[in-house]
Amino acid sequence: MAGKVITITGAGSGIGRASAILMAARGANLVLVDYNTATGQETLELVKEQDGEAIFVQADVSKEDDVQNYIQQAVDTYGKIDVAFNNAGILQQFQSFHSMALEDFSRIIDVNLKGIFLGMKHALRVMDEQGYGHIINTASTTAIRAEHSLAAYTASKHGVAGLTKAAALEYVRKGIRVNAICPGGVATTLTAAVPQMLQDSGYMPEEFPSMRIGRYAEPRELAELVAFLASDGSSYMTGSIIVADGGLTL
Template sequence: MSKKTAVITGAGGGIGRASAIKLAEDGFNLVIVDFNETIANETLDLVKEKGVEAIFIKADVSNADDVNHYVQKAVDTFGTIDVFFNNAGVVQKFSMFTDIEESEFDRVMNINTKGVFLGMKAVLKVMEQQGHGHIINTASTAGVRSEHSAAAYSASKHAVVGLTKGAALEYVSKGIRVNAICPGGVATPLTKGVEEQMKTTGYVPAEISVMRMGRYSEPQEIANVVSFLASDASSYMTGTTVMVDGGLTL
């Protein structure tokens, strides 16, 4: 039996890289998608060390042509897309609602929401033709509760939850499952950038999330949940938002 194939966006680092390595350990062939060639190729090397086949495709997830290209390349190379981890995303520059620049709003929504939408739209067509597949979207705790000084980010992640539930409802009878993970704080280069932003600007939001476990999660801890969702062990789950947040939303 041929191996299953997983496509991962934002696979260059953080949750994406950890999940790529974990799914490679689970036996998936991998399609590594990222805009940053340097870090993506590092992930590619780490994945190949696990003995699976893998390719890297550079893409801007907010560009429909790029999205259609990585989806078609995945099918041309491996024949199927069994799992799509729709993970690429950015954080917002902290600011009060009326101080959010239109360009910043567009940037966050284009990558976090439009990118997820375009990826789902292209992959769902492939999965419907196959008669099976599982999409895992990266939302956030900000997708179920508001984050102070991050209204655009919160809106983008609420939209991811909505897209997840909408697609799950429409495709549940077609052998396709769609779920979302909602991480809290994760120790990644992305969150490190947030800390640096606060130090540089001197601006600290009125509310800073504190993990009830007293720490950020490690990327590997999120990857373990992605691995579960990508497996048959989650076969009765669809339209679900899985909280992986150390109790933050309790």
């Protein structure tokens, strides 16, 4: 991974932070992107502490100007983008379909789907000019099955899977690969409140809160998958929707 330039959205916590730390340790040059400046800077310091090379760019991934800015800063700083890890996302409140406010639905779609689209669009522009590149998107197990009381989130992650496959097909002969990961329960700040949210909603799937494997994944476990995809070891993979869920969807 030495010398690879990798953009990471949602780098301030969870899978994004764990992936940044791991890939920096393996020699990658990173462009860390997060909406939260404080947590993004914390990740930058953690990378720097292990002599990693990185910059931080604050951005709202649902805003095209912000996405164009961090992509341009990556090119201006490092001259290329080898891998774009579109990881930023938010979780909706568990609620019935008919009680969901339009503004809540729109916010989930804006961040989780439009944010992925914009990250792909502007990274693909750079990669198309380069003649190579790899995009990795964070989807979810809700990309391959519905989850009760999570209609907007499910729709957004199904959309991520669709965008991944569509771009993989379009760019397969252009030296550009596109894949997605589908985590189940991961021990992050985003998912810490899920058990209580489920209890409050009155619906508790049999696999929650401990998952079928008996625990949530650690962010580092998903980071290992991301690092593999970002490496040359995944060179024959494109259009793959990779489930890493501790048996959640069995």
